[in-house]
Amino acid sequence: MKIKFLIFIITIATGLSFINAQERKNDTIDDQVVNVVKPYTPTISDAFKIKDTPKLSDSNIVKKKEVKYNIFSIPVASTFTPAKGKAANVDKAKPVKLYDNYASLGVGTYTTILGEVYLNHELSSTENVGGYFSHHSSQGGIDNVFLDDNFSKTGLNAHYSQKLRDFSWKVDGGVDLMTYNWYGLPEGYEDQASDIDPRHSFNSFYIGGKLKFDDAIIKDGSVRFRRFGDDQDSGENRFVAKTNFAIPVQGEEINTEFYVDYIGGSFDESYFGGDEINYGNVTFGLSPSYQMKQDDLTVSLGVRLVYLNDTEFSDNKFFIYPNFEASYRLVDEILIAYGGIKGDLQQNSYYQFASENPFVSPTLLIAPTDQRYNGFIGLKGKLSNNVSYNIKGSYYSEDNKPLYRLNTVRNFSFGSGAEDYYYGNSFGIVYDDVTTFSVGGELNIDVNRNFTLGLKGEYFGYNTDTQAEAWNLPDVTGSIFMDVQITEQWFAGASAYFVGERKDLFELEGSLTGDSIMEMITLESYFDANAHLGYKINDQLSIFAKVNNILNQDYQRYLNFPVQGFQALAGATYQFDF
Structure with a gap:
C-alpha cells in the first residue's frame, strides 16, 4: 500500500510540473523546452520505511516534555436519575413496651392474699406524681399452734x-399498718391458751422530702419524720435530717456529710411491771472525707464526729470514729484488693425492732449502739465479663449491741390482769458489748439478659461480755438465687437460703425462793427453698405461680415460733398507662 501511495504522489507531482510548464509560455522570460527522455518509473527498492522511534544522534540528554490533557467542561442538564439504594432487611427484636403503672394480685394456701399497685403519672416534662399500695396477709393455720x-x-x-x-425535689408520705399474734407458746403451756388474746398491731405515719442540686456546694439533702406506735399505748417519734456538701480547699474538694437524728418515745411499763419507760436522745454527726486517686490506687481519708445528747438522763457524750477506705487494682478489673476501718453511733428504734422481729413486747429499753470500729479487708473483681466475685473478712466491736432474747415466763402472774405476752411468747431486748469476726464471699453470674445466678455465704464468730451467748444470731448464713427467661413468654426463678444454729434462753419465773429456772436452747439450722414460674400473655398481662418452703421444713425462726409449711400462690399482673 505504501508503494502505491508513493507512485500516486509522484504522478501528481509530474502532472503539476507539466501544467506549470504550459503556463510559463506567457512569461516575459524566454521559453525553454524540456524534453522528457524517459518517464520516472519507481521501483520497490526506491521506497523506504520510516522508523517509529528514531534514535537521537545528539549526545545531550533531551527531557521529554510532559503532555497534559484537559477538556473544556460545560455544565449540562442531566435527565439521569439514579435508582435509590435499598438496605437489606435485618431481623430486629420488637421493642419492649414499658408501662408506668402495674397492679398485681395473688391468692394461695393458708388463705394468703398478696396485692400490689404502683402508679406513676407524668404531669409535665418536669413533674411526676405517683403512689404505691401493698398488702400481704394470711389467716394462718400452722400445725400444733394453739393460738x-x-x-x-x-x-x-x-x-x-x-x-x-438547677435542682430537683421530691416529697412523699404514707402509712403502714401491721397486725401479728404472740402465738409462740412454750411446750406444756397449752392449757393457758384460753386466757390469752395474742393479737397486737402496729401503726406508722411518715412524711419526708429530698433535694438534689446539679452544680452547687450543697449536693443534696433530705428530711424524714415518722410516728410509730402500737395498740398497747406505746409511741415513738423520730426526725432525721441529712445533707451532703463539698468544701473547696486549694483546688481540692472535701466531701462532708452532716446529719441530725432525734428520737423519743415511751412504753406504758417495763416487762416486770413498774413505772413508764421513757427514752429520747438527739445526735449530731459530721463526716468530712477526702478522696485521692493515683494510677490504680484509690484512698478515702476521713473521720466521723458524733455528739450525743440524752434528753432523758441529761447526759452528753462525744465520739470520734475512723472513716478510712482504700482499694488497689492488682490486675485491672480481674483482681482488686480493698480494705478499711470505719465506725459510727447507730440509732436504734422501736420501729426497727418491731419490723425485724414483730413478736417483741411493748416493754423495751431503747438505746443507741456504739460501733467503735469495723475493720474489713477483701478481694473482688471479674473472672470474665459475665462472672464477678467478692471475698471479704471483717472484725468489728460494738458496745451496747441489742440482742433478741425470749422473755421470762411469768408463771406467777398468770390469770386475771396478766399481759398477753407474759407466757414465754414474746421477746425483749438485752444489750451487751460484742465483738464479731466474719468471713464470707459472693459470686454473681450474669450470662446474658436471659439468665442470672448469684451465690452468697458468710460465717460468724461472736464474743460477748456479760451475756452467755449472742442470742438469736446465726453462726452461718447462705443464699442462692436464679432468674431465667425461658422464652419470650415464659420466665422462671428460684431462691434458697440457709440459716445456721442460733441460741436462746428459756427462763421460768422463780419460786418463792427467788431462784429462776433457766435452760439454754439451741435452735436448729434450716434450709428454705422457693421458686416461681410465669407466663406473659401479652405486653400488659401476665400470670404467675409461686411456691415457698418447697421441702415443707418445720423450723423455728425464733424460739417457740414455727413457720408455715409448704405454701403455694397463684396470681396475675397487669401493666397499664393512663
Whole structure:
C-alpha cells in the first residue's frame, strides 16, 4: 500500500510540473523546452520505511516534555436519575413496651392474699406524681399452734417530684399498718391458751422530702419524720435530717456529710411491771472525707464526729470514729484488693425492732449502739465479663449491741390482769458489748439478659461480755438465687437460703425462793427453698405461680415460733398507662 501511495504522489507531482510548464509560455522570460527522455518509473527498492522511534544522534540528554490533557467542561442538564439504594432487611427484636403503672394480685394456701399497685403519672416534662399500695396477709393455720397465727401488713405511699433548672425535689408520705399474734407458746403451756388474746398491731405515719442540686456546694439533702406506735399505748417519734456538701480547699474538694437524728418515745411499763419507760436522745454527726486517686490506687481519708445528747438522763457524750477506705487494682478489673476501718453511733428504734422481729413486747429499753470500729479487708473483681466475685473478712466491736432474747415466763402472774405476752411468747431486748469476726464471699453470674445466678455465704464468730451467748444470731448464713427467661413468654426463678444454729434462753419465773429456772436452747439450722414460674400473655398481662418452703421444713425462726409449711400462690399482673 505504501508503494502505491508513493507512485500516486509522484504522478501528481509530474502532472503539476507539466501544467506549470504550459503556463510559463506567457512569461516575459524566454521559453525553454524540456524534453522528457524517459518517464520516472519507481521501483520497490526506491521506497523506504520510516522508523517509529528514531534514535537521537545528539549526545545531550533531551527531557521529554510532559503532555497534559484537559477538556473544556460545560455544565449540562442531566435527565439521569439514579435508582435509590435499598438496605437489606435485618431481623430486629420488637421493642419492649414499658408501662408506668402495674397492679398485681395473688391468692394461695393458708388463705394468703398478696396485692400490689404502683402508679406513676407524668404531669409535665418536669413533674411526676405517683403512689404505691401493698398488702400481704394470711389467716394462718400452722400445725400444733394453739393460738391464732394470722398476720397482715398493709402499706400506702404517695409522692410528688419536680425537676427544675438547677435542682430537683421530691416529697412523699404514707402509712403502714401491721397486725401479728404472740402465738409462740412454750411446750406444756397449752392449757393457758384460753386466757390469752395474742393479737397486737402496729401503726406508722411518715412524711419526708429530698433535694438534689446539679452544680452547687450543697449536693443534696433530705428530711424524714415518722410516728410509730402500737395498740398497747406505746409511741415513738423520730426526725432525721441529712445533707451532703463539698468544701473547696486549694483546688481540692472535701466531701462532708452532716446529719441530725432525734428520737423519743415511751412504753406504758417495763416487762416486770413498774413505772413508764421513757427514752429520747438527739445526735449530731459530721463526716468530712477526702478522696485521692493515683494510677490504680484509690484512698478515702476521713473521720466521723458524733455528739450525743440524752434528753432523758441529761447526759452528753462525744465520739470520734475512723472513716478510712482504700482499694488497689492488682490486675485491672480481674483482681482488686480493698480494705478499711470505719465506725459510727447507730440509732436504734422501736420501729426497727418491731419490723425485724414483730413478736417483741411493748416493754423495751431503747438505746443507741456504739460501733467503735469495723475493720474489713477483701478481694473482688471479674473472672470474665459475665462472672464477678467478692471475698471479704471483717472484725468489728460494738458496745451496747441489742440482742433478741425470749422473755421470762411469768408463771406467777398468770390469770386475771396478766399481759398477753407474759407466757414465754414474746421477746425483749438485752444489750451487751460484742465483738464479731466474719468471713464470707459472693459470686454473681450474669450470662446474658436471659439468665442470672448469684451465690452468697458468710460465717460468724461472736464474743460477748456479760451475756452467755449472742442470742438469736446465726453462726452461718447462705443464699442462692436464679432468674431465667425461658422464652419470650415464659420466665422462671428460684431462691434458697440457709440459716445456721442460733441460741436462746428459756427462763421460768422463780419460786418463792427467788431462784429462776433457766435452760439454754439451741435452735436448729434450716434450709428454705422457693421458686416461681410465669407466663406473659401479652405486653400488659401476665400470670404467675409461686411456691415457698418447697421441702415443707418445720423450723423455728425464733424460739417457740414455727413457720408455715409448704405454701403455694397463684396470681396475675397487669401493666397499664393512663
